[in-house]
Each structure stands twice: as structure tokens, then as C-alpha cells.
Amino acid sequence: MAWQWFHRLGSPRWFYQKTSAWMPWLALASLLLIGAGSIWGLGFAPEDAKQGNSYRIIYIHVPAAFLALAGYYIMAISGAIGLIWKMKLSFVVMRAAAPIGAVLTFIALFTGAVWGKPTWGTYWVWDARITSMLILLFLYIGVIALSRAFSREQVADKACALLALVGTVNIPIIYKSVDWWFTLHQPATIKFTEKSSIDPSMFYPLLTMVIGFYCLYAWTLIAHTREKILQREWRTSWVQQLMGGESATESKAG
């Protein structure tokens, strides 16, 4: 009985209907937070004593990098749940997380490169942190490619989940790369256990952006998952009804 809620969670229809009410609120929260955080970070936060204004890239670089990593956990854990409990919805979430994670990783790499030029003096350096982030991008792209490589959906689901799980090895490497190897990349600025090495006047806009990115991530992931649910279940009567065709209601439920 304790597992009942868990299995109901696995019903795509239940998920679709449940999340409908959340979507506008998540969209509003992410728009407000990211809008306010950007204006705050770009115009109102003080400039950095050494880096000047180029440091303002931190307000998108750090949130994007956070979510590129958190998104990988979500993708890999959904894959694992799908493999173990054979839950359809879980695989759908995994597939939806892949392109979102790829875009966020790309943003982290791109903003890092653009930030690197004025601060380090180069766009790119083969350094442990940057290289392991590039591997993360390849893992995301690998999952996307695998999801399209098989004509049988179930085979593709399993292959993607396995690749995502094997790739989790990369995550601690990314986190720890700045400590394990000599890298050009500076260590973490925001620390949870000790005092952060960023002035409060610069920290609050950053925090706003991080929370905003989390909201946007949730919204985007749910939106992509809902779309994929409709695509997978298009034969069923509830999807046909939802998509609003009069003759659709008569057609058989697959």
C-alpha cells in the first residue's frame, strides 16, 4: 500500500492533469526572479575590484552550471527509477531532461569562455573543470542521440538510462576537479558549509538568479515532459479529447 502513491505518480495522465495548475505560477516566478536578478546583477550590483564589469557574467554562468549538474542527477535518477520499476513516466522525464541539460551545459561553457577572455586571457583552456564540463555536454548529447537511434521506444529508454547512469561518474569529477587538479578555474565561490567568498551586495542578486533558474528549469522540464506524454499517448481517448477534435471522441482508445 505504501507504494501506491509511487505507482500513481507513474501514470502519465495523472501527471499531465496534476501539473496543469502549476505551470503558470512556475512561469511567472521564473520570469520575475530572472528578470529582477538580471537587472540587479547587470546594473545595480557593484563592480568587482579586480575584474571590473566582466564578472557580471557570473549571474548566468553559475546558475546555468548549477542546473547543468542538478539536471544530470534528475536525468540519471529518472533513468534508474525507470529501469527498476519499469515506470513509463520516469523514462519520459529522463528524455525531456536531456536537451534541457545540454542547453544549460552549453550556456555554462559559452559564458565561461566569454568570461575567460577578459579575465584569464583566453577563451578556452584544456583544464580539468572545463574538460569535464565538456564531457557532460557530450553525455547529454549522447543520451539525445541514443533516444532517437532505436525504433523501439522501450529499447531506446533502456539504452539512454544505462548511458545516463554510467555517466554519473563524471559529476563528482566536475565538482572536485578544481581541488584535485591544478586548474585555471577558481574554486567554488558559494559554499554551504562556510562563509561564501562573495560580498553580500553581489551575493543576493546571484541567489535571486539561482532560484530563478531553478524555477525556470522546473517549468521547462515539466513543459517538455507534458509534450512528450501527449506524443506518446496520442492514441488514447484522453489525449484526443484534450486536443479537441469532435470526431476524436468517437475514435477508439488505443
Add this chain to the structure above:
Amino acid sequence: MHPVRRQRLILVLLLVALSSAAVALVTYAMRNNMNYFYAPAAFAAGEVPMEKNIRAGGCVVPGSVVRADDSLDVRFALTDGRAELEVVFDKILPDLFAEGEAAVVTGRLMPDGYVRADQVLAKHDENYTPPEVAESMAAEASCADGAKI
């Protein structure tokens, strides 16, 4: 949990554990090879191969930066608190390159004991402070003793 599901869970965990172990071993084995990076003390101890591409890093010794009058050539010394290393560079230095700040150079060790650099990069720390706050912190150099390198 259903026994079949438990079995699958164990399989999945085993897969993650095994691949982690494999990667951990590989990175551990490669650790020494991957690090073409040497601190100035390694140069002093003669551990650095001559005329090979290497990376060196340290704190730019205050007062050591000398620019040539007739070319772009710049000479400066890097320190890790134990030894100093002389570097010669003939291109434009990055904006954040400064005395008392960390720098990373790529280049070759020449027989005369200095490094001819192809690339000089400025390494900055993880601290972000507004200018007024930085001034009030009594101009603390970010890596004077090379401790951060």
C-alpha cells in the same frame, strides 16, 4: 519491494559503482601524467625536463616585471614561496596580469634556466568584492606567499 525490482536496483547500483571504480582508477593512474604542471620549486630542484612543453604557475613576484624598451618582451618571476622562476614572454599580457597576482604560463624550459612562455594566463581567485570594500581590506595581495597555487 518486489524481488525482481530489488534485483534490478542492485544491478543498477552495481553498474554505477563499477564504472565509478574504473574511472577513479584511470584518473588516479593518469594523475602524474596529466600534470604537466610544475611549481617553481620543481624547477629549482631540477625535476623539470628541458625544452619540453610544460606548464608552470605561481605568484608574480612584486617588482619583478620588466618590459623591454624595443620589443614586446616581458620578463617576470613567479614564486611558490619556496623558489623563484624566471619567465620571458613576447606577446600581450592579459588584463588581469599583475604583480602579486597568480599567473599560469605554458612554455619551454631553456638551458639558461628560464621559461620561454607561449602563453601567459591570469588566474584569479574566487573572491568577489566591490572596490570600496577591497580598499578597506588594506590592499591584501591575493597570493603573496604563493599559498593559493
Add this chain to the structure above:
Amino acid sequence: MQFQFDSLAAFLHMDGHGTFVWAAYGVTFLTLTALALQPRLQRRRLKRELERQQRIEARRRSVETRRTREAEPA
């Protein structure tokens, strides 16, 4: 809290770092917007596909009924 720049031009220029900062923000918001709009496009495509299927189904049915009517003796 106070606006850090004296003019709009200074805000855009950012002491020479403007190109880097604005490029980073521009690319980020463009890609994120594209990602957010993707489900909407997919839904439109799915809807079109479903309508096409329904038209085919309707035509098939009308042909069937005509055939059965023709087969019936007058």
C-alpha cells in the same frame, strides 16, 4: 542600492567588457527562449498530425458507408 553607470552608453560599454557581458546574456536568453518555445511548436505539430489522421479516418468511413449503401439492394 544605486544604478552603477552614469549613462546608457556607459551601461552598454561596461568599461570595455560590454561585448563579453552582453554576448553572454544574449546567447543565454536566446537559447533559453528557444528551449521554452519548443513544447509549444511540438504541440502544434501534434495537433496538425491528429487532424490529418481524423480527416483520413472520416474519408475512410464515408467511403465505407457509400459502399455498404451501394451493396444494398434497391
